[in-house]
Amino acid sequence: MTLKKKYALGNLVLPSNILYAPLAGCSDFAFRKMSSRFTPGLIFCEMVKMDALVRNDRGTFEMLKFSEDMHPIGGQLCGSKPEMAANSARILEGLGFDVIDLNCGCPVDKVTKDGSGSGLLKNPEKIGEIISNIVAAVKVPVTVKIRIGWDEAHINATEVTAIAEAAGAVSICIHGRTREQAYRGPARWGPIKECKAAANKIKVVANGDIFSPEDAERCFKETGADALLIARGTMGNPWIAEQIIDHLEKRPYKIRTSQESCLALQEHINEIKKEKTEKGVILDTRRISGWYIKGIPNAGEVRNALCHAESVSEIDAILDTLLTTLFTTT
Numbered sequence: 001m002t003l004k005k006k007y008a009l010g011n012l013v014l015p016s017n018i019l020y021a022p023l024a025g026c027s028d029f030a031f032r033k034m035s036s037r038f039t040p041g042l043i044f045c046e047m048v049k050m051d052a053l054v055r056n057d058r059g060t061f062e063m064l065k066f067s068e069d070m071h072p073i074g075g076q077l078c079g080s081k082p083e084m085a086a087n088s089a090r091i092l093e094g095l096g097f098d099v100i101d102l103n104c105g106c107p108v109d110k111v112t113k114d115g116s117g118s119g120l121l122k123n124p125e126k127i128g129e130i131i132s133n134i135v136a137a138v139k140v141p142v143t144v145k146i147r148i149g150w151d152e153a154h155i156n157a158t159e160v161t162a163i164a165e166a167a168g169a170v171s172i173c174i175h176g177r178t179r180e181q182a183y184r185g186p187a188r189w190g191p192i193k194e195c196k197a198a199a200n201k202i203k204v205v206a207n208g209d210i211f212s213p214e215d216a217e218r219c220f221k222e223t224g225a226d227a228l229l230i231a232r233g234t235m236g237n238p239w240i241a242e243q244i245i246d247h248l249e250k251r252p253y254k255i256r257t258s259q260e261s262c263l264a265l266q267e268h269i270n271e272i273k274k275e276k277t278e279k280g281v282i283l284d285t286r287r288i289s290g291w292y293i294k295g296i297p298n299a300g301e302v303r304n305a306l307c308h309a310e311s312v313s314e315i316d317a318i319l320d321t322l323l324t325t326l327f328t329t330t
């Protein structure tokens with residue numbers, strides 16, 4: 001498979017098959033605002049816990065806030081209780097999410113210890129049960145995101161693909177690492193190709209180590225996947241979907257200059273300002289600035305200054321000086 005400009009996911013038609021991943025602690029409102037400017041096929045919110053949703057946790061609903069321009073948007077559920085899965089999926093559907101995804105990939109101990117996230121890979125039948133319950137509870141397409149297995153001795157992505165398909169999921173996204181690997185070592189795309197071969201009608205989405213348009217082209221070729229999901233490659237590169245599309249359509253893609261990356265950082269911070277308190281802006285600036293400025297001259301110095309800024313006006317002044325310097329020296 002390769003690029004599709006109209007990509008069907010159940011009854012939904014996405015603008016492309018280049019999708020942006022759920023990223024806990026990252027794919028928040030401001031991040032998604034930046035992503036939405038470049039029209040990826042689908043934008044995900046960070047994962048939310050099923051139990052937090054059903055107990056009406058305010059912070060969780062805050063994480064799920066979105067604006068019209070973020071459609072099509074996916075919500076991702078993390079949990080392992082089939083009953084609760086149905087109720088929490090209904091809540092996401094009620095909030096207006098276009099797609100509901102089940103997280104079977106989170107490697108964090110505190111998530112897997114109750115059998116959630118990648119802990120579900122140890123119990124594939126349970127994945128089927130949860131998906132069936134969600135599918136029965138909502139009208140929107142239901143998808144699932146997994147890793148290739150729990151560890152080297154238990155690679156079971158093809159088995160899970162068959163189970164997810166039988167349970168009614170329209171798509172399965174496979175991150176080409178085991179839970180044991182966490183984020184270490186290169187992602188393996190071979191098992192994703194095997195899932196595609198095992199799939200009948202379920203769509204197979206490849207994920208892992210796609211950081212450039214060339215990676216995207218290679219991943220399509222090597223896996224035959226129906227779609228690609230980009231995660232870390234979107235950080236500081238909200239335009240990566242546009243670059244991938246240009247490249248796959250044989251047009252030269254636009255490489256951002258240092259000035260453009262810094263302007264994007266400024267715009268991202270401006271989006272954060274609309275959502276957060278001063279303290280929140282300061283903390284988020286520390287978290288995101290490295291993504292955008294890594295290639296610019298004196299990146300270390302600038303990052304250090306932004307990380308030590310104690311007010312929003314100080315952040316603004318650092319960025320203004322940086323942009324003036326960049327625009328006058330290059």
Ligand SMILES: Cc1cc2nc3c(=O)[nH]c(=O)nc-3n(C[C@H](O)[C@H](O)[C@H](O)COP(=O)(O)O)c2cc1C
Binds near residue numbers: 025103
């Ligand atoms: C900071 C961070 C947060 C993540 N949060 C989620 C999440 O909420 N849900 C999920 O399914 N995967 C999550 N992931 C995994 C990514 O979606 C993706 O599967 C993984 O990073 C591999 O893709 P990549 O090589 O393109 O980054 C997260 C990854 C990172 C680095």
